[in-house]
Amino acid sequence: MSHWENYLATRQPHFLDKLLDFLRIPSISSLSEHTQDVARAADWVATRMRDGGLEAIQVIPTEKHPVVYGEWQRAPNKPTILIYGHFDVQPVDPLAAWTYPPFDPTIVDGRVYARGASDMKGNLLMPIIAAEALLQANGALPLNVKFLWEGQEEIGSTQMPGVLTTYRDRLACDLAISADSFQWTEDQPALVLGTRGACSLQIDVRGPESDLHSGMHGGAVQNPIHALARIIASLHTAHGRVNVPGFYDDVLPVSDAERARVREVPFDEAAYRAQLGVDELFGEAGYSILERLWLRPTLELTGSWGGFQGEGSKTIVPGEAHARISCRLVPDQDPDRILDLVSRHIRQNTPPGVRVTVTARRSGSRPYVMPADHWANQIAQEVLAEITGKSPVWIRMGGSVPVLDHFQSYLGVVTLPFGFSLLDENMHAPNEFFRLESFVSGQRAYCRLFERLGEQRSQT
Amino acid sequence: MSHWENYLATRQPHFLDKLLDFLRIPSISSLSEHTQDVARAADWVATRMRDGGLEAIQVIPTEKHPVVYGEWQRAPNKPTILIYGHFDVQPVDPLAAWTYPPFDPTIVDGRVYARGASDMKGNLLMPIIAAEALLQANGALPLNVKFLWEGQEEIGSTQMPGVLTTYRDRLACDLAISADSFQWTEDQPALVLGTRGACSLQIDVRGPESDLHSGMHGGAVQNPIHALARIIASLHTAHGRVNVPGFYDDVLPVSDAERARVREVPFDEAAYRAQLGVDELFGEAGYSILERLWLRPTLELTGSWGGFQGEGSKTIVPGEAHARISCRLVPDQDPDRILDLVSRHIRQNTPPGVRVTVTARRSGSRPYVMPADHWANQIAQEVLAEITGKSPVWIRMGGSVPVLDHFQSYLGVVTLPFGFSLLDENMHAPNEFFRLESFVSGQRAYCRLFERLGEQRSQT
Numbered sequence: 001m002s003h004w005e006n007y008l009a010t011r012q013p014h015f016l017d018k019l020l021d022f023l024r025i026p027s028i029s030s031l032s033e034h035t036q037d038v039a040r041a042a043d044w045v046a047t048r049m050r051d052g053g054l055e056a057i058q059v060i061p062t063e064k065h066p067v068v069y070g071e072w073q074r075a076p077n078k079p080t081i082l083i084y085g086h087f088d089v090q091p092v093d094p095l096a097a098w099t100y101p102p103f104d105p106t107i108v109d110g111r112v113y114a115r116g117a118s119d120m121k122g123n124l125l126m127p128i129i130a131a132e133a134l135l136q137a138n139g140a141l142p143l144n145v146k147f148l149w150e151g152q153e154e155i156g157s158t159q160m161p162g163v164l165t166t167y168r169d170r171l172a173c174d175l176a177i178s179a180d181s182f183q184w185t186e187d188q189p190a191l192v193l194g195t196r197g198a199c200s201l202q203i204d205v206r207g208p209e210s211d212l213h214s215g216m217h218g219g220a221v222q223n224p225i226h227a228l229a230r231i232i233a234s235l236h237t238a239h240g241r242v243n244v245p246g247f248y249d250d251v252l253p254v255s256d257a258e259r260a261r262v263r264e265v266p267f268d269e270a271a272y273r274a275q276l277g278v279d280e281l282f283g284e285a286g287y288s289i290l291e292r293l294w295l296r297p298t299l300e301l302t303g304s305w306g307g308f309q310g311e312g313s314k315t316i317v318p319g320e321a322h323a324r325i326s327c328r329l330v331p332d333q334d335p336d337r338i339l340d341l342v343s344r345h346i347r348q349n350t351p352p353g354v355r356v357t358v359t360a361r362r363s364g365s366r367p368y369v370m371p372a373d374h375w376a377n378q379i380a381q382e383v384l385a386e387i388t389g390k391s392p393v394w395i396r397m398g399g400s401v402p403v404l405d406h407f408q409s410y411l412g413v414v415t416l417p418f419g420f421s422l423l424d425e426n427m428h429a430p431n432e433f434f435r436l437e438s439f440v441s442g443q444r445a446y447c448r449l450f451e452r453l454g455e456q457r458s459q460t
Numbered sequence: 461m462s463h464w465e466n467y468l469a470t471r472q473p474h475f476l477d478k479l480l481d482f483l484r485i486p487s488i489s490s491l492s493e494h495t496q497d498v499a500r501a502a503d504w505v506a507t508r509m510r511d512g513g514l515e516a517i518q519v520i521p522t523e524k525h526p527v528v529y530g531e532w533q534r535a536p537n538k539p540t541i542l543i544y545g546h547f548d549v550q551p552v553d554p555l556a557a558w559t560y561p562p563f564d565p566t567i568v569d570g571r572v573y574a575r576g577a578s579d580m581k582g583n584l585l586m587p588i589i590a591a592e593a594l595l596q597a598n599g600a601l602p603l604n605v606k607f608l609w610e611g612q613e614e615i616g617s618t619q620m621p622g623v624l625t626t627y628r629d630r631l632a633c634d635l636a637i638s639a640d641s642f643q644w645t646e647d648q649p650a651l652v653l654g655t656r657g658a659c660s661l662q663i664d665v666r667g668p669e670s671d672l673h674s675g676m677h678g679g680a681v682q683n684p685i686h687a688l689a690r691i692i693a694s695l696h697t698a699h700g701r702v703n704v705p706g707f708y709d710d711v712l713p714v715s716d717a718e719r720a721r722v723r724e725v726p727f728d729e730a731a732y733r734a735q736l737g738v739d740e741l742f743g744e745a746g747y748s749i750l751e752r753l754w755l756r757p758t759l760e761l762t763g764s765w766g767g768f769q770g771e772g773s774k775t776i777v778p779g780e781a782h783a784r785i786s787c788r789l790v791p792d793q794d795p796d797r798i799l800d801l802v803s804r805h806i807r808q809n810t811p812p813g814v815r816v817t818v819t820a821r822r823s824g825s826r827p828y829v830m831p832a833d834h835w836a837n838q839i840a841q842e843v844l845a846e847i848t849g850k851s852p853v854w855i856r857m858g859g860s861v862p863v864l865d866h867f868q869s870y871l872g873v874v875t876l877p878f879g880f881s882l883l884d885e886n887m888h889a890p891n892e893f894f895r896l897e898s899f900v901s902g903q904r905a906y907c908r909l910f911e912r913l914g915e916q917r918s919q920t
Contacts, residue, residue: 196675200773209737210557213888214786215656215859218760219752220732222742225761225783226696232689238811240682272680277669282682282813292679300678301685302776307763308784312490312615313660313821314551315786316762316888323685324768326674326775351698353742361773399675428673 003137004447008129012440015129018048019439022087022121023105023114029065029088029152038151041087042066045124045149052132054147060167062159065151069170072131073144079456080144082173084403084415085124085180086153089116090428097430110436117434118425123179123442124149126420130446142454146173150403153180157402158363164410175376175453176407181419182397183438188266189384189392192417193372196297197329198400199339199364203231203346204322204357211307211316222353224321225306231356232323234349235299235342239285242299244345250332254295261372261394262290294396298328299342328398335364368404368415369396375456376416383448387441418449463597464907468589472900475589478508479899482547482581483565483574489525489548489612498611501547502526505609508585512592514607520627522619525611529630532591533604539916540604542633544863544875545584545640546613549576550888557890570896577894578885583639583902584609586880590906602914606633610863613640617862618823624870635836635913636867641879642857643898648726649844649852652877653832656757657789658860659799659824663691663806664782664817671767671776682813684781685766691816692783694809695759695802700743702759704805710792714755721832722750725853735884754856758788759802787824788858795824825862828875835916836876843908847901878909 027041028034042065046057049070057070065088073080092102092115100106105114112122127147134141148171152159164171184190207224208217237243267290273281283292292298306321308314327338339360350356370377372394384392404415420442426432487501488494502525506517509530517530525548533540552562552575560566565574572582587607594601608631612619624631644650667684668677697703727750733741743752752758766781768774787798799820810816830837832854844852857877864875880902886892 198675198775200775207738210886210889210891211554212736213859214758214760214762215658215788215857216883216887217736217753218758218786218788218858219743219756220741220749221736221738222700223760225764226692229689229692229761229764230698232686233693236686238690276672276677276681278667278681278813279815280813281680282811283679289680293677296679298674298679300674300683300777301689301767302674302774303767303769303778304685304689304781305765305769307761308553309763309765309782310551310553311492312551313784313786314490314762314888315658315660315760317760318763321764322769324773326678326773328675328678351742353738353740355739397675398678399673423676 004133005444007133007136008443008447015125016436019112019122019125020105022125023112023117024103026103027088027116027151028091030091030155038065038088042068042151045087046070048125049128049147052128053135054128054131060163062163064159067151067163068149070147071145072135072141075141075144075454078143078454079174080146080172081453082146082148082171082176082411083127084148084176084178085120086150087121087124088151088154089119090154094430099431107436111433112436113431113433115432118421118432119427120180120419120421122434122439123181123419123421126439126442127179127446129443130450133443133447134450142451146171160403160406161410164406168410171411173411173413176411176413176415178401178404178415178417179419180401181417182395182421182423184265184393184395185422186435187390189388189390190395191377191380191384191392193394193396194367194369195397195399195401195404197333197335197365197367197405198326199329199335199361200324200326201339201342201358201360202322202324203228204320204359205354206320207354208317208319210319214315214317218317221317222351223317224354225318227351227354228304228306228321228323230351231346231349232301235345240283241285242297244299244342246341247297247299247338250334250337251297252331258295259291262288262294265290265393265395293398295330297330297333300326302326328400329367331367331369333367335366336362339364365400365402366405368401368408370414370416374414376414376453379452380416380418380449383445383452386448387445464593465904467593467596468903475585476896479572479582479585480565482585483572483577484563486563487548487576487611488551490551490615495525498525498548502528502611505547505584506530509588509607512588513595514588514591520623522623524619527611527619527623528609530607531605532595532601535601535604535914538603538914539634540606540632541913542606542608542631542636542871543587544608544636544638545580546610547581547584548611548614549579550614554890559891567896571893572896573891573893575892577892578881579887579892580640580879580881582894582899583641583879583881586899586902587639587906589903590910593903593907594910602911606631616823620863620866621870624866628870631871633871633873636871636873636875638861638864638875638877639879640861641877642855642881642883644725644853644855645882646895647850649848649850650855651837651840651844651852652857653854654829655827655857655859655861655864657793657795657825657827658786659789659795659821660784660786661799661802661818661820662782662784663688664780664819666780666815667813668777668779671779674775674777678777681777682811683777684814685778687811687814688764688766688781688783690811691806691809692761695805699745701745702757704759704801706801707757707798710794710797711757712791718755719751721854722748722754725750725855753858755790757790757793760786762786788860789827791827791829793827795826796822799824825860826865828861828864828868830874830876834874836874839912840876840878840909843905843912847905847908880905
């Protein structure tokens with residue numbers, strides 16, 4: 001057993017203790033009453049890095065919540081990696097749905113239940129612990145590391161472009177690694193190749209100046225709910241394909257190799273139906289469920305409202321109707337161009353008799369994809385196979401992680417997602433948990449990843 | 461000046477005071493928190509009739525809101541008329557759109573602004589005041605009157621069939637008069653020949669068991685808002701005609717005489733557009749605006765909601781979406797048959813991947829039409845011409861007054877609609893108002909109507 005393996009094995013009770021400590025801090029970034037808790041979590045992470053032997057620790061204030069920086073930079077001619085993650089968590093409501101208290105971590109059957117356990121306080125600690133173990137065992141790291149932990153990922157990472165611009169030189173690196181990532185199942189390791197981008201807009205349909213008596217005026221004016229329904233119905237074909245001209249123009253063709261990689265991912269459709277609580281799945285014809293979720297863009301109505309919604313009934317022709325749309329994007333779709341196309345389609349499909357306003361949110365995120373054959377992916381694949389005894393599958397995430405694109409744009413590096421959460425761990429939901437086995441194997445995987453990456457030549 | 465004219469003229473400040481009192485009661489029948497207010501309004505009406513000299517006053521409880529009865533039956537060999545109206549009002553939301561508080565009546569430029577001012581607390585008081593004036597002036601009425609005021613017209617008058625069955629003998633009459641009616645414009649009197657029927661239903665679309673992360677799951681399930689939009693869009697052609705098979709099957713052809721009467725009604729399309737605040741009107745091709753409103757049936761969405769509607773955004777595929785529909789019917793459409801046709805159409809046009817429930821409210825009302833040459837219409841025409849100096853036009857109402865059909869079915873009498881609201885008075889909308897000039901001339905018109913009807917021979 002190498003020295004670091006020995007160090008990790010004997011120190012697990014201590015690291016578990018640290019994880020429970022960290023989980024006790026209710027660092028909910030979206031609620032202003034928890035601002036001090038987010039700051040406390042930042043300080044806690046700074047201390048943890050210092051105790052682990054890292055250097056140049058700094059808690060950097062931003063307009064909202066701080067970011068935390070730390071490094072170990074004493075490996076000349078070795079590559080430099082930047083490790084990213086976040087120490088903020090989602091709100092806990094509905095609290096009544098929790099079996100265990102969200103901020104009093106409880107261990108049951110090898111799982112620790114707490115808000116932030118899976119997303120992503122467990123994942124955040126792994127690379128810090130790995131660095132500590134290597135430093136303790138060898139007196140040095142096999143490469144240069146920089147850590148960048150943020151405190152507002154759950155509210156959109158809006159401060160990150162500013163941080164990346166201001167600290168561009170200090171954050172320079174050969175590769176970024178996001179610890180905010182996933183494995184596929186307990187016995188199936190995985191590497192995340194990409195995430196979808198996102199953009200959103202709101203449609204406001206206005207008809208008569210105020211709600212009208214549906215008897216007195218019904219039949220003489222366009223009803224905003226009818227008009228909005230025609231607009232919404234025009235956005236898809238009956239078979240679930242987005243019907244906006246140009247929407248798919250920039251979608252890169254999916255290679256046979258890529259589709260083959262998706263087919264290799266074990267997927268139980270019946271279990272997925274049961275998980276969502278639907279009798280049948282529905283989506284774009286010609287694509288499997290996982291292809292629809294990972295390789296194809298979507299246009300989803302996230303909310304819609306108009307007219308009378310209260311108790312009882314009110315017989316009106318409503319004055320207004322509204323809807324919100326969120327698109328998920330794949331390479332090479334551009335959020336702003338998609339917003340323009342959808343806006344134009346809505347205007348062109350507006351029935352007579354109403355005025356329509358489209359408000360595009362110009363804060364979308366671009367899709368992110370890393371080639372499977374990138375050297376960092378190849379190394380990560382070998383490390384996971386070595387640690388788990390099984391070859392990882394290549395997966396993608398349907399959600400959006402804006403910083404992946406930001407690291408590309410601002411720092412000019414690709415990001416390797418390397419994390420150990422599983423998809424069933426109730427992220428963003430009641431009874432979030434994390435598998436303690438993942439916590440241990442993730443530390444070991446990071447040690448091996450650091451060693452293997454250290455064998456690469458520096459690009460900077 | 462006859463005695464009753466003198467009485468009315470000197471007592472106007474008192475009656476205005478009573479109207480304001482009445483308007484202060486928020487008798488919203490559709491909201492359970494206002495149940496006591498509806499009861500208070502019933503008691504207020506009972507007291508007002510007693511103070512006016514009417515007899516046998518009774519507040520009669522029903523399963524929901526009470527009805528109020530009163531009479532004066534001391535005119536042997538004279539006809540008996542039953543006067544109908546309602547003391548309940550519509551809800552007030554959106555409250556922010558009101559310039560004046562809905563239940564603190566405000567007089568501006570000869571108009572009183574309040575919920576219920578036009579629909580129909582002003583109209584309700586007129587025949588009571590007319591009876592009081594005639595009793596005070598002559599010591600007797602020229603005919604027998606019965607008053608029946610209900611407290612749940614705005615929620616469909618569902619208790620009326622029961623009331624009319626139970627009190628059939630007490631309510632026996634030669635003619636019913638509905639005070640819940642209209643004049644055409646300030647200088648154009650009118651008589652209402654008919655009203656449209658109505659029926660309504662709710663659509664509940666259910667997809668995944670709970671809201672889903674639109675990134676993680678978007679693309680793999682049917683979105684309930686998309687499904688609902690397809691259903692709603694399927695209900696009309698792009699040209700505004702109802703697209704439900706069989707919907708128009710029972711619509712009686714409109715005679716040339718009827719269309720000619722409609723053409724005689726002065727109608728300023730530009731003014732109507734301005735009143736509603738729309739740039740263009742919209743409706744079924746081949747019919748004039750008034751024909752669309754009076755002679756043609758409609759299907760209108762009155763409300764729709766689903767997904768996230770709060771401030772900010774929440775990127776979900778919603779678990780549910782909902783909508784409410786209200787149809788307006790013309791002879792000989794039957795509300796229950798229309799509900800069956802619409803429900804079947806919705807089921808047949810439900811996209812895959814969602815479950816849809818249609819809840820039909822089996823409390824619709826049938827359309828009502830009274831022949832223009834009926835003796836009561838002829839008398840009412842002469843009275844209006846005498847009071848206003850101008851011959852009335854024959855109009856219809858697009859709205860529904862279920863009791864018109866009920867009086868025919870349960871009491872075997874036709875109903876003369878005789879009321880003084882104008883169509884621009886924001887009924888069911890914010891800033892409802894009533895013209896105080898109508899309040900006064902309506903009282904006088906009722907006095908003359910009672911006198912003229914008293915000259916008829918009793919039919920009972």
